[in-house]
Amino acid sequence: GAKRNDKVVCRITKWPMEDRKPEGKIIEVLGQKGDRYVEIASVIREHGLPEEFPKKVLDEAEKVAVEIPQEEIDRRLDIRDMNIFTIDGEDAKDLDDAVSIEVLDNGNYKLGVHIADVTHYVKEKSKLDKEALKRATSVYLVDKVIPMLPKNLSNGVCSLNPFEDKLTLSVFMEIDSKGEVIKHDIKETVINSKARMTYTEVSDILEKDDEKLKNTFAKVVDDFYNAEKLARILMQRRE
Known part of the structure; x- marks a missing residue:
């Protein structure tokens, strides 16, 4: 035909x-x-590229517990009160990394990078793990994504959606005014993102001083300005 x-x-x-x-x-x-x-x-x-997941993989994904057991929270560093936020494209659904930033009393920056702890949900040598290993990565096309993990994991339980408790691996870095990492620490953590930002929104706040957006995201606006200062320090060091 x-x-x-x-x-x-x-x-x-x-x-x-x-x-x-x-x-x-x-x-x-x-x-x-x-x-x-x-x-x-x-x-x-x-x-x-494999668009469909095998039924056995989807069945295993459906059995993944969404609720975080209290004993898992108890054994982790609980930073749900911290100002943590994600910045992604407008259409992004798999929000897999978040950041936090503080200015310390000594003038250094404390940068936190928080990555979704997929290993808590995808156990080694499981059907999910083997399928993800075979796919190697998510593939981003013009108007669609072929994910490495089924959507209820990549866009759901493993996505750092705002105002939801999520399990993460966090690295905390103390960075001085020259952009040098003075010390760092890696922790298993539980977070609760305070804002799901887009690149456009953040740039409109920083470059256009957008009052409406500043009011909407008042809780994290100061963090954006501190993040911009640190970003410029790191860019200068790289150059």
């Missing part, structure tokens, strides 16, 4: 030889060349 200018998936039945072109069987018609969805589908097929 393929038409002229359709993009198709073809299974090769005869490989090319000096006097013969390859032959094959069309097993899927993707649609007309030039259509954005067809072009993205063709990239997915060309690289053999």
Whole structure:
């Protein structure tokens, strides 16, 4: 049923030889060349990217406990009261890292980077772990993501959504005015993000002094200004 200018998936039945072109069987018609969805589908097929998860993997993901047991919270550093926030693109759904920043009495910065603790939910050698290892990474296309983990994990229990308790691995760094890390500490933590920011919102606060946004995110606005100062120190050091 393929038409002229359709993009198709073809299974090769005869490989090319000096006097013969390859032959094959069309097993899927993707649609007309030039259509954005067809072009993205063709990239997915060309690289053999796995869109669907095996049923056994999805079944295992469904059994992952969403509620955090109290004993797990008790054994971790509880920093749910800290000003912690995420900054991502408007369309992002897997919020896997968050930051916090303080200015210490000695003038140094205390930067916290908090990464979703996926290992609490995805146990080594489990079906989820093996599938994630096979995929290696999430793949970001123009208008869709092919995730490394099923969505109820990547966009749900492992995503650092605002105002939800989440398990994280945190590194705390004390950084001086020259951008040198004086000391650092790594902890298993539990956090509760205070804001889900976008790059546009943060840049509008810092560069355009947007009063409406500053009022909306009043609790974390000072942190943005401190983060910008530290970012400039680190950029200068890098240069």
